[in-house]
Amino acid sequence: xxxxxxxxxxxxxxxxxxxxxxxxxxxxxxxxxxxxxxxxxxxxxxxxxxxxxxxxxxxxxxxxxxxxxxxxxxxxxxxxxxxxxxxxxxxxxxxxxxxxxxxxxxxxxxxxxxxx
Amino acid sequence: xxxxxxxxxxxxxxxxxxxxxxxxxxxxxxxxxxxxxxxxxxxxxxxxxxxxxxxxxxxxxxxxxxxxxxxxxxxxxxxxxxxxxxxxxxxxxxxxxxxxxxxxxxxxxxx
Numbered sequence: 001x002x003x004x005x006x007x008x009x010x011x012x013x014x015x016x017x018x019x020x021x022x023x024x025x026x027x028x029x030x031x032x033x034x035x036x037x038x039x040x041x042x043x044x045x046x047x048x049x050x051x052x053x054x055x056x057x058x059x060x061x062x063x064x065x066x067x068x069x070x071x072x073x074x075x076x077x078x079x080x081x082x083x084x085x086x087x088x089x090x091x092x093x094x095x096x097x098x099x100x101x102x103x104x105x106x107x108x109x110x111x112x113x114x115x116x
Numbered sequence: 117x118x119x120x121x122x123x124x125x126x127x128x129x130x131x132x133x134x135x136x137x138x139x140x141x142x143x144x145x146x147x148x149x150x151x152x153x154x155x156x157x158x159x160x161x162x163x164x165x166x167x168x169x170x171x172x173x174x175x176x177x178x179x180x181x182x183x184x185x186x187x188x189x190x191x192x193x194x195x196x197x198x199x200x201x202x203x204x205x206x207x208x209x210x211x212x213x214x215x216x217x218x219x220x221x222x223x224x225x226x227x
Binding site: 031043044045048088105107109 | 149151156157158159164216218220222
């Protein structure tokens, strides 16, 4: 099983709403990632969790709040977003976040988020 | 800070032709990846290149890595329309766990 599953696939939310994106993997990977991708741009790293601890926060605004309840799950809690936060949000996982052979990152299908 | 640059950013080519996409990166790294992305879709892993001189081939695509030159190439042989997509290279930043992407190359293969 080399699958990273993200839900929902699409989400439309108002600027006062609170919502959550979910990501799940059962590959035994110990590193999980959130990326944001705007149209016609490369993915931009937001957060890295390594062994269920937040190891990297790329200066992401606090309206995005990550959570890693266990080694298989990664959530991204959203609150008071702005229209410019509309994007494709990608979750990924890899065996380990640090230098090690074969830490290839596997990406989920993404959540297309629209903030209205 | 690691920077990754691809060129060209846009490539329109005829079916049956050959072409190469280049990926340069600015600091030493041990791993380079190529991904394909179709419009509105996620990233599909194509190749993982782990060492200097590594060459991998899958169908009409061949990727290589020269760590001394900090350069990877993705060579397309006898392009077909199904290869139309955006191709990203990405490089592991040593000791940080960050995967840094190039800008992407949008490939359009015309019949």
